[in-house]
Amino acid sequence: MRILDRYLLRTFGRMFGLTAGAFAGIYLLIEFFERVDDFIEHHGTLSQYLRYFGWKLPVIFVDIAPLAVLLSVFLTLGSFTRHGELTAMRACGLSLARISRPLLLAALLISTAHFLAGDMLVPHGVRVTRHILKHELVGRPMFARRQNMVWFREGDAVVFVKLILPQKGLLKGVTIYQVDKSFHLRQRIDAASARYSPERGWVLRDLVLHRFSPEGEVTQKEKRASMPYPLDKSPGDFQANQLDNRELGFAELLSLSRRLTAEGYDTTRYRVDLHNRLAYSATCFIMACLGIPFALQRGRGSHLALGIAISVGIGMVYFLLQSTMIAFGYAGVLPPWAAAWSGNILTGLLAAWLILTRAR
Structure with a gap:
């Protein structure tokens, strides 16, 4: 040089x-x-x-x-x-x-x-x-999370959310597993989305409801256009847990984009x-x-x-x-x-x- x-x-x-x-x-x-x-x-x-x-x-x-x-x-x-x-x-x-x-x-x-x-x-x-x-100081509840997917416990139910859009009050790809005290599955709800309104709370859209017998067999399958569900979480709680894209490396963000596009x-x-x-x-x-x-x-x-x-x-x-x-x-x-x-x-x-x- x-x-x-x-x-x-x-x-x-x-x-x-x-x-x-x-x-x-x-x-x-x-x-x-x-x-x-x-x-x-x-x-x-x-x-x-x-x-x-x-x-x-x-x-x-x-x-x-x-x-x-x-x-x-x-x-x-x-x-x-x-x-x-x-x-x-x-x-x-x-x-x-x-x-x-x-x-x-x-x-x-x-x-x-x-x-x-x-x-x-x-x-x-x-x-x-x-x-x-958001969590240590303010004390917002913390959910188990992988990329932009979230798992959390809600009373006798385990809730899985595939995509969170808290600014719109919208959850996409919602699955709710309701279990008994022995943790046997009693009911499963698969909803395309859930939208929040201050008046009605969370409303599931385009859902399929499965009910199970004590032996684990499906006893009833029902499709509904919408159904209110009492989730004790506000969009603000999901906002605190929402994945910021800057939390992902370039390869992770690319992988997430391709996976969600394919879905x-x-x-x-x-x-x-x-x-x-x-x-x-x-x-x-x-x-x-x-x-x-x-x-x-x-x-x-x-x-x-x-x-x-x-x-x-x-x-x-x-x-x-x-x-x-x-x-x-x-x-x-x-x-x-x-x-x-x-x-x-x-x-x-x-x-x-x-x-x-x-x-x-």
Whole structure:
């Protein structure tokens, strides 16, 4: 590796460490003030504080990495421009592409680390923080769960739910096993769905009811369009146990999406999140490309306050655009790949146009 490349990477690494640390500190401070009332109200222990905010760090890194890369590139090239180093490099015959190459390679490595962190560390971090906040502090009931499937005991019944949509007050693929004191099966209910209303509670839809004799033989089979069932759980209880897609690694999320698709369920949300997992990691590289022309356009006027303002402004516009596209994807207005990648495509085209304009 050439001396120039090492110098560029060392400067970029120092800037990235400072900006990532600053953004993470601000993020943690905001998170602390948002959650401290919950911890105080429910008498949280020091161990819960440390575990909650410690496992928040991987989530924070994944969230702030693109902005940190953008600001780091801006400040790195801005400092070279301000001290005349970039002019000296160009005078020695080095092109903008050659100068930027180490920074783009570093951004590519950060994108890779970003994906790996989101695939390996973030799922566990999200699980731990959710468990501390929803169950250890608030005391919501906890269900046995595998991926997005839930098992729980309800009086003399064991309930299995294949898919939970608590925002809609909807459960899909519900099976209820009613047993006697000896745990012999007396009745089984298979329902396509269960919908909650404040007036009627849970109502099973498109169900088949089987009754069993003491010997375990089916004595009656009955189909019904609907039937109320007294589940002592609210959508809020299911919300606390709902599987956040960030709790799954990429391979697990892909497997879940394929399985639910094969079983006839709508998996639009899962497919959007799959594409978004890749697209958001690629954002680190896209932001590095965008930071190069912005830093060069400011010339000797590049400084910390301006860099922060431009980076935050670009980040707000990007994330507003990306959130809008993702919402369109969830609603089925856009294909999942288009919803997840459109923000990166538009930002990449803008970066390419600015770089080509600057290189003239």
